[in-house]
Amino acid sequence: MKRNYSLYQQALFLLSSLVPQKKILFFAKAIASIRVSWAFIFLLASCFSFSQSKINTFLTPSDTLNKNRKKAVLLTESALLGTTLIGLNQLWYNDFEQTSFHTINDSDEWLQLDKIGHFYSTYHLTRLGAESLAWSGTTQKQQLIYGSTLGFGFLTTIEIFDGFSSEWGFSWTDMIANVSGTGLYVSQELLWNEQRVTTKFSFHTTKYAVQNPDKLGNSFSEQLVKDYNGQTYWLSFNLHSFAKKSKLPKWLNLAIGYGGNGMLFGTNSEALENGFYQNPRRQFYLSLDLDLTKIETKSHFLSTIFSLFSTVKIPAPALQTNDFKGFKAYILYF
Structure with a gap:
């Protein structure tokens, strides 16, 4: 029987498109911890009885540049992405011999569904970055630059890590998929807004x-x-x-x-x-x-x-x- 899935499982899938499958258990544990943390946060929120009007006020995008919001977005997402990269390097790449930078051709695997997964992930990471910065009231140009950096830049960094690992390798087809996903979001904003x-x-x-x-x-x-x-x-x-x-x-x-x-x-x-x-x-x-x-x-x-x-x-x-x-x-x- 076909089943629906939770946000937790959706998050696991998104991460699977960013990193090799052998790294999934690490992220599964991390996401499970995040789940508990969010549950605790929501419990505290309910205890303090935040009204919907206050939530709406908080989530309303700023009409003009709100520097505090912009700093919060940049610092929070930088910390999360930086921690993820450090964790990958220490917990996974250190387990395999480092080599000179090398590439692989994995374009014939899984009917290219893994590549489409990269395309899907970079599109939504770019969208996430742009929409997060829009909340702070920045210009469209800044939103697109930041969103592109978050989506394409983050996955490029992981691909470079792969290129120096004996277990994996830098994949040009992955990079093409990454560029395409970011390009789909940015081009539509520029063409149609x-x-x-x-x-x-x-x-x-x-x-x-x-x-x-x-x-x-x-x-x-x-x-x-x-x-x-x-x-x-x-x-x-x-x-x-x-x-x-x-x-x-x-x-x-x-x-x-x-x-x-x-x-x-x-x-x-x-x-x-x-x-x-x-x-x-x-x-x-x-x-x-x-x-x-x-x-x-x-x-x-x-x-x-x-x-x-x-x-x-x-x-x-x-x-x-x-x-x-x-x-x-x-x-x-x-």
């Missing part, structure tokens, strides 16, 4: 994970980040944005999805080396979707929640084709 096309993600469990749990994961959380057979990436197009004079609902989207199945290993040759035969198949989808950020509300709290959930494709009817050979309909697909 809005996001008409967004990247989204959905996941369901598959039968393949139990056949190779070391590669595809044992638990649901591991499968969420390791089982590419259950991952679907979407380009979600906001219809009203392309037809401003139409009577279409502003929140209605049409989404095109890409996924795959039949994969136990990254490549067919790797599967044969391990005594398995696999038959990977590309899958393409067409489905309806919602752009939650287009729902009009006076609550900045709700706007923030809608923005957070805009990373995920809602369950909806869908058409699927395997390598364009026949179609299959779903009442609900996610």
Whole structure:
């Protein structure tokens, strides 16, 4: 049975697109600790009985530059990213021999779904950075520069770390995906001053994970980040944005999805080396979707929640084709 997933599991997936899979357990523990911390914070908040009006006031973007907010955003995110990089270097890269800088060609693995994962992640990290700085009242130019630095710059640093590790290597195809994800966000802001096309993600469990749990994961959380057979990436197009004079609902989207199945290993040759035969198949989808950020509300709290959930494709009817050979309909697909 296909299942929905929590914000915790969404966070694990996003991290899986940033770092190699062997590093996921470290992040799983870290995110679990963050979960507890946030639960404690929300408990304190409820004890002090913050009113919704105060929350709205806090979340309302500043009309002019608020230097204190800008400093808070820069310091907080710099500290988080810096701590993450230091943790990676100390806990993971130190376990493997350092080599001279080298590159690898992994473009033929997992039907390129891992590359699309990079594209998805850099888009949303760039969006996160830009929207965070917009809260402080900075100019659009500053927002885009900062968002690009956060998304593309952070993943480039990790890719360079990989290039000096004997276990991994610098991947040019990863870099192309990273540039494309940041470019999708920045180009739309410059061209339309809005996001008409967004990247989204959905996941369901598959039968393949139990056949190779070391590669595809044992638990649901591991499968969420390791089982590419259950991952679907979407380009979600906001219809009203392309037809401003139409009577279409502003929140209605049409989404095109890409996924795959039949994969136990990254490549067919790797599967044969391990005594398995696999038959990977590309899958393409067409489905309806919602752009939650287009729902009009006076609550900045709700706007923030809608923005957070805009990373995920809602369950909806869908058409699927395997390598364009026949179609299959779903009442609900996610």
